[in-house]
Amino acid sequence: MRIVIPLFDRFTALDAVGPYEVLKFLPGVEIVFAATEPGPVRDVPRWLAITADATFTDIDSCDVLVVPGGPGARELLRDGELLDWLRRMHQGSIWTTSVCTGSLLLGVAGLLTGLSATSHWAAIDVLESFGATYTAERVIFQGKIVTAAGVSSGIDMALALAARITDQTTAEAIQLAIEYDPQPPFDAGSPAKASRAARALLARGIR
Numbered sequence: 001m002r003i004v005i006p007l008f009d010r011f012t013a014l015d016a017v018g019p020y021e022v023l024k025f026l027p028g029v030e031i032v033f034a035a036t037e038p039g040p041v042r043d044v045p046r047w048l049a050i051t052a053d054a055t056f057t058d059i060d061s062c063d064v065l066v067v068p069g070g071p072g073a074r075e076l077l078r079d080g081e082l083l084d085w086l087r088r089m090h091q092g093s094i095w096t097t098s099v100c101t102g103s104l105l106l107g108v109a110g111l112l113t114g115l116s117a118t119s120h121w122a123a124i125d126v127l128e129s130f131g132a133t134y135t136a137e138r139v140i141f142q143g144k145i146v147t148a149a150g151v152s153s154g155i156d157m158a159l160a161l162a163a164r165i166t167d168q169t170t171a172e173a174i175q176l177a178i179e180y181d182p183q184p185p186f187d188a189g190s191p192a193k194a195s196r197a198a199r200a201l202l203a204r205g206i207r
Helices: 013-023 080-092 102-108 121-129 153-165 168-177 196-204
Strands: 002-006 030-035 039-042 049-052 064-067 095-099 139-142 145-148
Touching (some): 002 013, 013 030, 013 049, 013 064, 013 095, 013 153, 030 039, 030 049, 064 080, 064 102, 064 153, 080 102, 095 102, 095 153, 102 121, 139 153, 145 153, 153 168
Parallel strands (some): 002 064, 095 145
Antiparallel strands (some): 039 049
């Protein structure tokens, strides 16, 4: 089973690494990081790089597509070559997935029209402008398309997907292997729960 994770400048690292850390445990799997050119691709602050070993033109099909998000995703909404590539990958995929604002790329490619989908809470308006109906769930399955909400939800998505690809016991074993047992110190993971002060700080820019 070939899993392809496309990378682009200023992607969000956990969007890609979270699902990777889960899906790499699947039996018989091959995970390929692809980009416009082979070599290191840098995340949002450009401190972290993941190496793309293949170019988009090298990949003619995949079984699972995992599209990460990040500020760079919004900059690619008019990249015709990438969008055409996403459509081709979707045509032959068993599963087409996204994390965070990766769903915007699926949306602008026309893959979410008429479907329920999720994304980062700050991208709801953009997501719905592509014909999707935003649903405030962490992971949404719509046929073979799976969208996950913001950043950390990619781990949840990958575990749910692992159960569909194999079985629940295998997915539970993967969850145990990575000791994914969330116990967040604060109940501030959504706009509905975060304090006014936290929302204001984020609006100004944490750094």
